[in-house]
Amino acid sequence: MPTDIVSALLTLAGAVLMVSGLLIVRSAWAQRGRQPVRTLCGWCLLVVGIACATFAWGEPGLIAALAAFSVIAFVIVAMGAEYRPVRAANGRELAAEPDERPTNWTRAIAKSLLAIVLAGVAAVGIGIAFAVAAPLDAADRTIIGGLLVPMLWGAGMAWTLCDAKLVRATALLLVVSACAYGIAFLPKMLSS
Amino acid sequence: MHTPAPIKVKKRPFLSAAFVRAMLAGHSALGLAFAALIYVVCLSGALAVFVQEFARWEQPDGPMVEATPAPEVIAAMLRAGYARAQAEGVAHDIYLSGPLRSPGRMQVHYDDHEKGIEGEWLADAQGQLAVPITAPWADFIGALHMQLHLPRTWGMYLVGLTGVALFSSLISGLLSHPRIFKDAFMLRRGGSLRLQEADLHNRLGVWGLPFHVVVSVTGALLGLSSLIVGVLALAAYDGDRGKAVAALFGPPPTNDSTPAPVPDIGAMILQVQASQPQAEFASAFVQHIGTAGQITQLGMHLPGRIAFSQAYRFGADGKMISAANAHEGRVGQWILTALQPLHFGWFAGIAGKLLYGALGLALAVVTHTGVTIWLARRRDKGRPAPGWEKTWAVVGWSQPLGIATTALAAVLAAGVPLIAVYLLTIAAAAGVAIVASDARATVRVLRLLSALVFVAAAGVHVAAWRTVAVDQMAWIVDVALVIAALVIAAPLLVRHRQVGLAEPTQAH
Numbered sequence: 001m002p003t004d005i006v007s008a009l010l011t012l013a014g015a016v017l018m019v020s021g022l023l024i025v026r027s028a029w030a031q032r033g034r035q036p037v038r039t040l041c042g043w044c045l046l047v048v049g050i051a052c053a054t055f056a057w058g059e060p061g062l063i064a065a066l067a068a069f070s071v072i073a074f075v076i077v078a079m080g081a082e083y084r085p086v087r088a089a090n091g092r093e094l095a096a097e098p099d100e101r102p103t104n105w106t107r108a109i110a111k112s113l114l115a116i117v118l119a120g121v122a123a124v125g126i127g128i129a130f131a132v133a134a135p136l137d138a139a140d141r142t143i144i145g146g147l148l149v150p151m152l153w154g155a156g157m158a159w160t161l162c163d164a165k166l167v168r169a170t171a172l173l174l175v176v177s178a179c180a181y182g183i184a185f186l187p188k189m190l191s192s
Numbered sequence: 193m194h195t196p197a198p199i200k201v202k203k204r205p206f207l208s209a210a211f212v213r214a215m216l217a218g219h220s221a222l223g224l225a226f227a228a229l230i231y232v233v234c235l236s237g238a239l240a241v242f243v244q245e246f247a248r249w250e251q252p253d254g255p256m257v258e259a260t261p262a263p264e265v266i267a268a269m270l271r272a273g274y275a276r277a278q279a280e281g282v283a284h285d286i287y288l289s290g291p292l293r294s295p296g297r298m299q300v301h302y303d304d305h306e307k308g309i310e311g312e313w314l315a316d317a318q319g320q321l322a323v324p325i326t327a328p329w330a331d332f333i334g335a336l337h338m339q340l341h342l343p344r345t346w347g348m349y350l351v352g353l354t355g356v357a358l359f360s361s362l363i364s365g366l367l368s369h370p371r372i373f374k375d376a377f378m379l380r381r382g383g384s385l386r387l388q389e390a391d392l393h394n395r396l397g398v399w400g401l402p403f404h405v406v407v408s409v410t411g412a413l414l415g416l417s418s419l420i421v422g423v424l425a426l427a428a429y430d431g432d433r434g435k436a437v438a439a440l441f442g443p444p445p446t447n448d449s450t451p452a453p454v455p456d457i458g459a460m461i462l463q464v465q466a467s468q469p470q471a472e473f474a475s476a477f478v479q480h481i482g483t484a485g486q487i488t489q490l491g492m493h494l495p496g497r498i499a500f501s502q503a504y505r506f507g508a509d510g511k512m513i514s515a516a517n518a519h520e521g522r523v524g525q526w527i528l529t530a531l532q533p534l535h536f537g538w539f540a541g542i543a544g545k546l547l548y549g550a551l552g553l554a555l556a557v558v559t560h561t562g563v564t565i566w567l568a569r570r571r572d573k574g575r576p577a578p579g580w581e582k583t584w585a586v587v588g589w590s591q592p593l594g595i596a597t598t599a600l601a602a603v604l605a606a607g608v609p610l611i612a613v614y615l616l617t618i619a620a621a622a623g624v625a626i627v628a629s630d631a632r633a634t635v636r637v638l639r640l641l642s643a644l645v646f647v648a649a650a651g652v653h654v655a656a657w658r659t660v661a662v663d664q665m666a667w668i669v670d671v672a673l674v675i676a677a678l679v680i681a682a683p684l685l686v687r688h689r690q691v692g693l694a695e696p697t698q699a700h
Contacts, residue, residue: 025376026376026377029373029374029376029377030377057496057540058495058496058497058498059496059497059498059530059539060496060497060498060539060540060544061540063498063534063539063540063544064539064540064543064544064547066402066403067402067403067537067544067547067548067551068547069402070399070400070401070402070403070551070554071547071550071551073399074395074396074399074400074550074554076377077376077377077378077379077395077399078379080377080378080379081379081380081381082378082379082380082381083381083382084380084381084382084383085382085383097213097216097569098213098216098217098219098220098368111221112225115222115360116353120353120356124419124420124423127420128420128423128424128427128428131424131427131428132424132427132428136524137522137524138439139439139440139522139524139525139528140522140523140524140525141524142424142436142439142440142524143440143523143524143525143527143528144523144524144527145420145424146413146417146420146421146424147409147413147527149412149413149416149420150352150355150356150359150408150409150412150413150416151359151409153356153360153412154356154357154358154359154360154362154363154408154409154412155360155363157222157356157357157360158215158218158219158222158360158361158363158364158367159218160218161217161218161219161221161222161360161364162214162215162217162218162219162364163214163218164214184427184428185426185427188427188428188430
């Protein structure tokens with residue numbers, strides 16, 4: 001690891017590079033038409049800034065720089081805030097509207113069960129199948145399998161909630177669950 | 193010859209309008225179902241980042257130990273902790289933490305999970321136990337974030353599920369944002385309430401995405417770990433959870449209760465430092481202490497690593513069973529040791545904590561504005577829901593008030609059940625909403641009350657500790673409470689000026 005003074009200088013340089021990089025990206029995106037060179041320059045400065053912090057502090061520097069990236073971006077966004085007189089909504093400037101879907105309690109409960117329970121069952125199944133059968137060290141496959149669970153569950157939840165067709169989502173999740181639990185439990189059942 | 197003008201082909205958007213609408217519908221449904229839970233978990237999580245500082249604020253007369261002491265002092269701390277635990281008849285497992293793990297402090301925790309008794313002490317720079325730890329407010333914040341004050345297992349499952357819902361919302365939110373780059377730096381204030389809140393929601397959501405993804409996934413995994421290990425045990429370890437846990441953490445202690453000497457932890461530290469000179473003591477966990485079945489897990493921090501510590505395990509005879517460097521380069525081991533620091537932001541000192549605190553608050557704002565957008569959309573479409581507007585005002589602003597009242601209660605009187613104070617505060621906030629004319633008035637009253645109670649908590653704390661506090665953290669947290677009060681109250685003044693210009697048509 002570098003000395004304290006070098007680390008401090010690298011941190012400072014990293015912060016300056018990150019701020020400059022984000023400002024360049026902002027100015028590029030504010031122009032009409034594409035500004036690929038300027039955009040790329042901005043992102044490169046950001047990456048170099050993050051690399052400086054990582055070189056100075058190792059893993060903590062990397063994660064702190066990524067967190068700082070978000071906070072710096074918030075500050076730059078806030079600095080460019082546009083203040084308007086308070087008034088009622090203008091339909092022309094509103095964002096995209098969600099689908100207006102006819103719904104009822106039965107459908108809402110079915111969707112909830114699908115998104116929370118069945119997507120969860122499928123995600124846990126895939127995670128456990130990975131933990132049991134992946135060709136890795138036992139600890140590695142267990143931890144990666146565990147990490148897969150919330151990610152797959154979240155993805156499954158997002159998909160089932162946006163898909164208007166309940167039967168399709170149910171069928172796919174049931175098939176995935178059956179395969180995953182089959183992979184996870186079959187070796188044990190066959191050996192006993 | 194007339195040349196026809198080139199036909200401008202309209203570029204197809206990356207995400208089709210139908211896809212975006214479907215995603216938005218899913219995003220709205222999920223957000224509305226889990227908004228309150230996500231909001232409470234995120235807000236309490238932003239505070240939980242500072243839970244160690246809050247504990248110091250609550251007990252600023254405790255002994256301060258800034259630098260990691262010599263191995264013999266840590267060994268003395270273990271012996272003192274064991275003697276104390278024996279005196280209380282709970283000498284089963286002992287956990288020690290040094291200043292790297294608990295900044296400014298050396299702590300001893302002992303418990304007997306079979307008897308359900310535990311004790312926690314602060315140790316001085318000589319390793320002697322000085323005073324029992326009392327930090328009810330810090331404990332309250334921690335338990336609110338990790339288990340919502342529900343029974344431990346179910347609370348953790350619910351918080352884990354909340355993390356999954358948050359991660360899912362991030363996916364659907366991102367996919368329902370076709371102008372993600374075009375609007376990346378746009379923040380419009382004023383104008384229509386819906387547009388203003390949507391800008392804030394999207395900018396904080398998109399630029400904070402790396403943090404949001406990391407805390408939601410790690411939080412979900414931490415909350416659901418016991419469920420995952422349980423199913424894994426069924427699939428691969430004949431239902432034996434102990435075996436599944438051992439696959440991750442190494443062999444557990446045995447039940448051989450033959451008396452044995454307390455581990456010489458000083459010698460263990462020196463043994464690790466012989467091969468890793470930069471390794472520094474972070475923590476130690478001795479299971480089944482004082483028996484022939486005991487296992488010592490020594491946590492040594494290595495500079496440049498995000499993990500709190502690398503684990504070295506020693507048997508009852510003091511011999512090393514497993515060394516952290518045996519797992520060097522293993523991705524699973526890295527994830528396992530990085531989970532907690534990544535989730536709580538405890539890896540880069542106070543700077544890292546401040547960044548995590550700011551991003552945690554941003555995530556709470558993203559959640560809050562999500563529901564506000566939905567309510568504003570209803571109002572724009574001529575279907576206002578004033579009851580739900582008030583309800584959301586109570587959910588949003590009873591939390592800072594609840595945090596402030598519990599802080600004040602913890603400072604005013606020892607032993608007050610803070611969960612009762614918290615629930616009564618929420619009930620009182622609901623009472624304010626019933627009496628108030630609309631959601632906007634509810635928010636104003638709750639903001640004002642929150643600010644006043646935060647200032648009161650800081651004032652009472654200064655009055656109580658001004659002559660005896662030795663820890664500067666006491667005054668830093670007091671100043672932070674006053675700043676929080678100012679930030680909460682400031683929009684009341686700004687809004688008052690704005691209202692003079694033009695009254696928005698939508699209730700907040």
